[in-house]
Amino acid sequence: MTIQVVKGCPLPAGQCVGCGNYQPPDKDVIDMDVDVNWGDNLYLCQTCVGVAAGLLGFEHPDVVAKIRADLDQAESAHKAAVEERGVLQQRIDRMLDGAKAKGEAKKARKQ
Ligand SMILES: [Zn+2]
Numbered sequence: 001m002t003i004q005v006v007k008g009c010p011l012p013a014g015q016c017v018g019c020g021n022y023q024p025p026d027k028d029v030i031d032m033d034v035d036v037n038w039g040d041n042l043y044l045c046q047t048c049v050g051v052a053a054g055l056l057g058f059e060h061p062d063v064v065a066k067i068r069a070d071l072d073q074a075e076s077a078h079k080a081a082v083e084e085r086g087v088l089q090q091r092i093d094r095m096l097d098g099a100k101a102k103g104e105a106k107k108a109r110k111q
Contacts, residue, residue, distance in 0.1 A: 006031045006043075013040040018048030 008025035009015055015022045016029065017036070023029050023045055030049055032042040044052075054060070059067075 001033045003033055004031050005029070009041070009043040011041045013037070013043075015043065016045035016048055017042050018044055018051075021045060021047075 005028050007029075008023045008027055009029055010025075013036075023043070028046065030044040032044065034042040036042050050060070
């Protein structure tokens with residue numbers, strides 16, 4: 001059994017088994033690759049798949065897209081913060097090296 005996405009419902013019964021609607025030939029539907037009623041194919045339209053997915057607790061695609069966009073933005077902010085931290089750490093290291101050198105120079109002058 002190979003569940004796949006096909007355009008429309010190209011083979012008999014030519015309609016969604018969930019709602020009974022016929023689908024336009026350019027519309028993606030799920031072909032369950034199951035024979036029913038002696039030769040009919042079992043198709044599920046996007047609406048029925050969405051309802052079933054919601055009942056199973058899957059998020060709506062718009063929610064998933066929003067979460068992905070938020071994650072991309074958070075990852076970009078994290079990357080920028082890590083880069084800024086690196087620049088600041090280099091500056092701190094140079095300041096500490098300078099302070100150490102200054103302290104050593106003062107110490108050498110006193111001797
Ligand atoms: Zn349907």
